[in-house]
Amino acid sequence: MAGEEVLFNREAEVIQIPDGDALVIPLGTGGYVMQLLGGNFTVRLDTGHLIRLRGEDADAIGLEVPELAKRLKDTGEPFDVERIWDQLRTCYDPEIPVNIVDLGLIYGCEVIDLPRGKRVDITMTLTAPGCGMGQVLKDDIEYKVMAVPGVFDAHVEVVFDPPWSPDKMSEEAQLELGFF
Numbered sequence: 001m002a003g004e005e006v007l008f009n010r011e012a013e014v015i016q017i018p019d020g021d022a023l024v025i026p027l028g029t030g031g032y033v034m035q036l037l038g039g040n041f042t043v044r045l046d047t048g049h050l051i052r053l054r055g056e057d058a059d060a061i062g063l064e065v066p067e068l069a070k071r072l073k074d075t076g077e078p079f080d081v082e083r084i085w086d087q088l089r090t091c092y093d094p095e096i097p098v099n100i101v102d103l104g105l106i107y108g109c110e111v112i113d114l115p116r117g118k119r120v121d122i123t124m125t126l127t128a129p130g131c132g133m134g135q136v137l138k139d140d141i142e143y144k145v146m147a148v149p150g151v152f153d154a155h156v157e158v159v160f161d162p163p164w165s166p167d168k169m170s171e172e173a174q175l176e177l178g179f180f
Contacts, residue, residue, distance in 0.1 A: 004033045006043065012060035017042065017050035017094045020132035025051065025060075037092040038099065038140070039066045052094045052136065079118055079150025081111055087144040088122075093133055098176050100124070100137065104168025107159065117152025120145050124156060125164045134158055 008029040016023050031045040039055035041063075055066045077083075088106060089099045100106060108123035122141055126134050138156040145154040166179055174180050 002033060002035055006031055006033055006061035006063070008060055009062055010060050012053060012057050014043075014051040014053050014057075015094075015133075015136050017052055018132045020134065020136045023051065031061075033061075033063075035094075035097060036066060037094075037097060038090040040092070040094070040140070042094045050094070077149045079148070081109075083148045084109060084111070084120055084145055084151070087148055088141065090144060091137065091140050093127070093131075093137060095133070096127070096177070098169070098173040100141075102170040102173040103127070104164060104170070104173070105137075114152060118150050119153040119155070120148075120151055122154070122156045123159055125159055125162075127164050129160050129163075 008025050008027055010027055012025050014023050014025050015021070025045070029045060031043045034042040034044050034050070041053040041055065041058065041061070043051050043053055043061070045051060053061065058065045085101065088109070089101050091100045092098070093100070093103070096103060105124050105126065106122065107125060108121075110121045112119040112121065122145065124137075124141070126137070138158065141156050142154045145151055166174065169177070169179065171180075
């Protein structure tokens with residue numbers, strides 16, 4: 001899949017990397033799939049720009065919707081906090097091939113019982129305070145956590161204290177990114 005040439009067969013709303021700006025890519029635009037992580041595609045357009053295409057819009061580039069992009073809500077399964085962590089491990093900064101949990105961006109996950117279901121409050125940071133993908137990551141996390149059976153609401157707070165550093169990464173992430 002990586003390196004596969006694609007052509008947009010319809011307009012599609014995407015996120016520009018690294019700015020985080022929403023764009024509409026017109027029909028007929030070409031590019032190459034750089035990676036498929038967390039159910040979303042990172043595509044390098046023929047213009048040289050990088051974009052993130054949501055997995056559910058895979059048809060816009062002639063590909064199948066990835067399994068991770070499919071919602072979990074209707075499984076009928078009871079709430080399990082491990083499903084939240086599983087969903088968080090499907091979230092990626094489009095520029096870094098390591099999930100946000102192993103990257104050390106998640107500082108806390110609190111589950112609160114409410115009459116209508118669970119509310120999940122996530123505290124996280126970014127690799128750099130000026131990261132343009134912050135809102136994109138927040139939206140992706142909220143979307144995926146809301147897919148967990150039993151979750152009624154999800155909220156993400158981005159904090160910069162303590163600041164992120166590479167020592168917050170798991171050993172696997174450090175190996176993947178060449179820190180060892």
